[in-house]
Amino acid sequence: MRIVLVGPPGAGKGTQAAFLAGNLSIPHISTGDLFRANIGQQTELGKLAKSYMDKGDLVPDEVTIAMAKDRMEQADAAHGFLLDGFPRNVSQAEALDGMLSESGMKLDAVLDLEVPEDEIVKRIAGRRICRKDSAHVFHATYNPPKADGVCDVCGGELYQRDDDTEDTVRKRLEVYHTQTEPIIDYYRAQDLVVTIEALGKVDEVTARAMSALKAGE
Template sequence: MRIVLVGPPGAGKGTQAAYLAKNLSIPHISTGDLFRANISQGTDLGKEAKSYMDAGNLVPDSVTIAMAEDRMDQPDAEGGFLLDGFPRNIGQAEALDAYLKGKGVKLDAVLDLEVPEDEVVKRIAGRRICRNDSSHVFHVDYHKPKTEGVCDLCGGDLYQREDDREDTVRKRLEVYHTETEPIIDHYKAQDLVVTIPALGKVDEVTQRAMAALDKA
């Protein structure tokens, strides 16, 4: 299957993508992973992307598209893939359409993870990260540490990242509504969109998504 996963920040796209890709035996292609891999491997695309990032500029769509296409051309993606974070805007969606048409294949579904905006803000703004190890993540409501402000795992200080502050989260949501949300209508016109309520436990959301894909 060839699937695109969309949804606002905090919808759980990364978590669901990993579970779905495993269940469907297809590669999970994440934009973040693509950037990190190309930069760490020193590819031409990675060097180009890094030059923009080091200058504090956005990486052009052309570079992101080229990275995604290169990854989709790999042998493990011949039978399908799950795209997470790409396409991010209409230009990228149109480029993906053209790429797939050139390969003589089509998307099977676009999964839209639907989460109320207030819940998104609550999820992200409530995160607390350990200063000693960023993989130690807690939440003021959903995963409280035993001692407030102290990591259960190593005793490090817990803090709120700048990106997780409520005002920053709301700005990120504005960007999502302006730039990314329009691709949902783009794919609705192709009768590909399946909306998945993303509230609840991770496995419950995964089961909804798998059931929706079975119907699709």
């Protein structure tokens, strides 16, 4: 299957992408991984992307599209893939359609993870990270530490990242609504969108998505 996963920040895309890709035996292709791999391996695309990032500029669509095309042409993606973070706007969606069409392929589904905006703000703004080890993550509501502001694992100080504050989260949501959300209507016109309620336990959301995909086969 060839799937695009969309949803606002805080909807759990990365977590669901990993589970769904595993269940479907297809590679999980995330924009973040593409950038890290290309920059780490110092590919020409990676060097180009880094030149923009070092200046604080957005990486142009054509660079992101080229990275995605290169990854989708690898052998493990021959029979399907799950895209997470790409396409990010309608221009990228149109480019993806063009790439697939040239290869005689098409998307099977676009999974739209839906979470109420207030819940997203609560999820992200409640995160607390350990200063000693960023792998130790707590949540003020859902996974609070035993002692306020202290990591249960190593005793390090817990803090809120600058991009996890409520104001920042709401700005990120505005960007999502403006830039990325329009691709849902773009794909809805192709009858590809499957809306998944992303509230609840991780395995419950995965089960909903898998059921929806099977129903659409």
